[in-house]
Amino acid sequence: MQKQQAVILVSGGMDSCVTAAIAHKSYRLAFLHVTYGQRTEQRELLAFTQIADFYKVEDRLTVNLQHLKFIGGSSLTDETMPIPECGFLQSKPGCTASAIPSTYVPFRNAHLLCSATSWAEVLKATKIFIGAVEEDSSGYPDCREIFYQAFNKAIEMGTRPETHVEIVTPLIHMKKSDIVRMGVELGAPLHLTWSCYQQCEKACGKCESCVLRLKGFEGAGVKDPIPYDTQIKGVLTDLR
């Protein structure tokens, strides 16, 4: 019997790559990538394509949500706003106003889930996998499990009665170091991933995404296989 299909949201970063590796065990994969005018979108798209090739994924879709750039409100899409460096890690965990960094794109993950849901409904896929991580997510409200639970209810109410699509968040309560370990264990192509918010040739090693990633590799005792612009040793020292 053919496996059921699942739509995997693949940014090209480490978390989505490990999520794809998890889903690959039980589902036929359909890969969905979203660009929205983020600074490093070409590099992310390359990572997406290479990970899709790695898993021999036939159903691939890239959607352009460029209206997120026009709507604005985030340093990730607005080049007049600076990308914060790792000082953001000093803010308290949890979801208070001050804890949410400027890279938060208002309600972004809901847009991703909408595209995934519409596509899943057309493909008759039964799951949507997203590599959201609650603890390490810089306090983004749309990375919390309660958000995905609420969104699942919206999917149930807003799709055809014969459609049964559910969001799955296998990494939601994992630490970045556990994600690295799991990726290694599952043979996920971490060398093909890209996480940096700032640069495209070598990762900057300084933006919040790089810092979280490096911290994860350090915690797992694994060397990050991608190239960095700075001395990783130095970056890691800053974190202690």
Next chain:
Amino acid sequence: MQKQQAVILVSGGMDSCVTAAIAHKSYRLAFLHVTYGQRTEQRELLAFTQIADFYKVEDRLTVNLQHLKFIGGSSLTDETMPIPECGFLQSKPGCTASAIPSTYVPFRNAHLLCSATSWAEVLKATKIFIGAVEEDSSGYPDCREIFYQAFNKAIEMGTRPETHVEIVTPLIHMKKSDIVRMGVELGAPLHLTWSCYQQCEKACGKCESCVLRLKGFEGAGVKDPIPYDTQIKGVLTDLR
């Protein structure tokens, strides 16, 4: 004291026009229009602009969700699928598989709400008005009040803690004829609206959207001010 701001989803159709007229009483208006490769999008955009001019709306945004066309699954965006004529009205009301016509765009209204929510979060608007109508909505699952209730929860969970945005659906339990009456009462510019799914110069009078609209005007005892391609009399006779 300045009024609070509300984002109004304005397709350019009659329902969104009357919704704008309702919101206009209590809020500063921000108008959001969405194109997604529907056949009549230029005509709808004209209606949007003219209604925005009528209400002297300063904050206007048009977002292009063309990925809905690529995702497919609807006769509204796929020109190889025929638009059903009014025979669809014979299907049972309620949300069973067979009752949902091919014009349903999978999970479409969720995409509209996502754009509205992101924009509302940036504008610090407190309400999102959408002219969804449950009874006359051809059984679309994303036109039901329970869907909007579920989506409100997703907004609460997925936005900044200081963001308080709520979806308002003032027409949800109204009949089309009551909407026409309310539009007339509030002085809504119904003559600027466009509902036809099929044509741009004169409304076809036959597609489900035209038929529902004409039925509404007939029920309200008001002449529809827009031009039709067919003898309206004949169309209405078919409905009895």
